[in-house]
Amino acid sequence: MTSVDAVKKTRVRLSPERRGEILSAAASTVVTLGYEATTIEAIAAAAGASKATLYRHWNDKATLVVTAFTEQSGIRLDAIDTGAMVGDLRQLMQMLANHAPANIALLLTLSDAAHRDPRLAAAVTDVFSPHLAELTTILVRAEERGEITAARAARIMPLMVGALFAPAMTGADSAVVTEEYLLRYLDDVILPFLSSNG
CATH class of the missing domain: 1.10.357 (Tetracycline Repressor; domain 2)
Structure with missing residues (x-):
């Protein structure tokens, strides 16, 4: 089992407001830094969240960022x-x-x-x-x-x-x-x- 898989086993539901904050942070970080330069760490910092929280809800940076667009x-x-x-x-x-x-x-x-x-x-x-x-x-x-x-x-x-x-x-x-x-x-x-x- 990978560390990401282990994190997902302890998934905690995000409130709609918190989910929106994270997705908004992901979108704005990509626009500011560019996709390649954006990291999960950078998104977590912008959202005031941990990397573990992000990995609990999104498989990877790509899925998080694309979801940010569709939901925001x-x-x-x-x-x-x-x-x-x-x-x-x-x-x-x-x-x-x-x-x-x-x-x-x-x-x-x-x-x-x-x-x-x-x-x-x-x-x-x-x-x-x-x-x-x-x-x-x-x-x-x-x-x-x-x-x-x-x-x-x-x-x-x-x-x-x-x-x-x-x-x-x-x-x-x-x-x-x-x-x-x-x-x-x-x-x-x-x-x-x-x-x-x-």
Whole structure:
């Protein structure tokens, strides 16, 4: 039995508040130091927790950091169901805007590091898969209502990625990714594409 396994045998439940504090510390530490330079020790210090506490609840740094994003992002796709595709996409854009600067900074850091770290890449896949499935559910509902074709639905994710990351990739401050900006992008780019015949 490894020392990490031994620690997990004595797992103590974290309160939602304490869990949130640790995940927030993990996210901010990665954005500040970069993924590679971030250690479990650094996250523990930032959270005022012990390494043992972190290992009781997360397998490794990769799982902890990716979980930090998914739980701290403010994006709850399973809560979106307005009964219409346009309403669903508007609600999604509003969610994306609420924490855009922090989310974009962390996602850029993780996506860069995942190319070099197989463990992080695997954690991203494992933790993000349920969230991608929730987005697929939204699009499937739109297909079933006849609002969109499967081919068009497949293009929504790249368009949203463009909306979120184009400012950062062109040197703009991610603070420009506001609700107004994202809703305008939805009206001017995404919806016209989805309704076009080409």
